[in-house]
Amino acid sequence: MSNSTESTGAREPASVQSVDRAITILELLARGEMGVTEIAAELGVHKSTASRLVYTLQARQLVEQHGERGRFSIGIGMLRFAGAVAGQLDIVQIGNPVCEELAERLGETVNVAVLDSANAINVSQALGTSAVAAQNWIGQRTPSYATASGKALLAYTPPGELDELLAGELVSYTARTITDPQELGEVLKRVAEDGYATSFEELEPGLHAIAVPVFGAGQDVIAAISASGPAYRLSKKRIPEVVEELRQGARDLSDRMAYAGR
Amino acid sequence: MSNSTESTGAREPASVQSVDRAITILELLARGEMGVTEIAAELGVHKSTASRLVYTLQARQLVEQHGERGRFSIGIGMLRFAGAVAGQLDIVQIGNPVCEELAERLGETVNVAVLDSANAINVSQALGTSAVAAQNWIGQRTPSYATASGKALLAYTPPGELDELLAGELVSYTARTITDPQELGEVLKRVAEDGYATSFEELEPGLHAIAVPVFGAGQDVIAAISASGPAYRLSKKRIPEVVEELRQGARDLSDRMAYAGR
């Protein structure tokens, strides 16, 4: 949240202050509407400063003002960039229809995720049929060791890199989160053997997820597909069924990616 | 592109310079990879300035560096915002599956667009089956009077607002672009009667498009669905067939939006 100016410490090449603040504003607004005063308080700056930053973002359509003098929220202009990043990562576009189909077939929320250093990032999503308005996970950075997708991705990473990647990262989110490096290693080995990974309440209480890897042209893993839902519905019993469906989707996605040329 | 500092003229409340530049960088990178020097030249600033701006964006994952010292491109962090804006505009999420289905049925690229002042902005997209790697239109701001979607949206706007909206906007893109306000008025009236709009090479030579409006809860138009493709394939003859499919999709989308609660 409010990470103010860190004057001393590590020698980071120094960021441009106002740009950094502007990005923070965008991240705040990504979570919901806010007023200028609220933003200023969160940033730890004066109202006027926040106002001008917001104005700049608004002039470029990155934020929108709801009334003439109302609150602010993320703007449509952001979609332009969204389209660009989606265009660069073919998997985003190609993953969407696959997600849709799986979501309909399983009735659960389905995501495609890729690995970015220690985090798994969801790049595509399709909501399940359940009426419960599920959370939007797109773009979310989730700790790889605590999610099904993450573990599916990590399982095929060389152990050497792995230790480096997760050094000092193993924070506990629930009672079931794996925090012991050695235990994690064993679990990942098992994942590689079985060809699927699970996360049963390791990230959030009551949240279950099952994931399988998506292979690229060679033997490398380029993504993971996961199904997630409430614990009472996505039980252990359903693993074989769900894994089977996910595998089919993963194969489908692999093929489409190969066809697309990458 | 390079809009430098305009010292004189209208009294705009003044933007924060570095933030404005940073956004320009993002827009540049949205079109493809670039190097720092290239960016600096485009912005009209010194390399060092560009380097620091890019570093700031990179630290927040909004841009990525391809090698250790390579070129830059839009980063995955952008997806976080994309998810946020998609969450706020329900139509983005709901529109996607509708696009997919229509695209498969028609074999052409299908888009959902909304109106933003004088521009039509594509918010959802599904590519057609044709092997031709079509352009990514998501987030694109297109001149409403020259696109099928745009005209479908404008046709239900009160004439008063319309004149104000398009004052001095009617630029010509091709020989067929409508640049006469009176002619546009007549065309739009026709669109409202027929219930569909076309753009045959009015935006780009060789590009045809057909669109229908999407109605909200009342009689208001909240979006438009369009099919677009090369002139030789999406000919006038196909209008009845395509319009019929699009109408069905629009009704579907309307229903789903109503069901979703907005």
Add this chain to the structure above:
DNA sequence: ACAAGTTGTTCCGCGAAGCGCAACGGAGGG
């Protein structure tokens, strides 16, 4: 193979640009 041309990054001093302050004007709410 070396040199000359790139590239992107870092250090530093000056100046403008952006910040905080305070006053303004409108919108609700009591």
Add this chain to the structure above:
DNA sequence: CCCTCCGTTGCGCTTCGCGGAACAACTTGT
């Protein structure tokens, strides 16, 4: 109808960010 809270706008001071130049790591040309 006053009082409070909101977002916006001049204004002056200081800081922050810019430009210049030197640097280091690659690529190219001969």
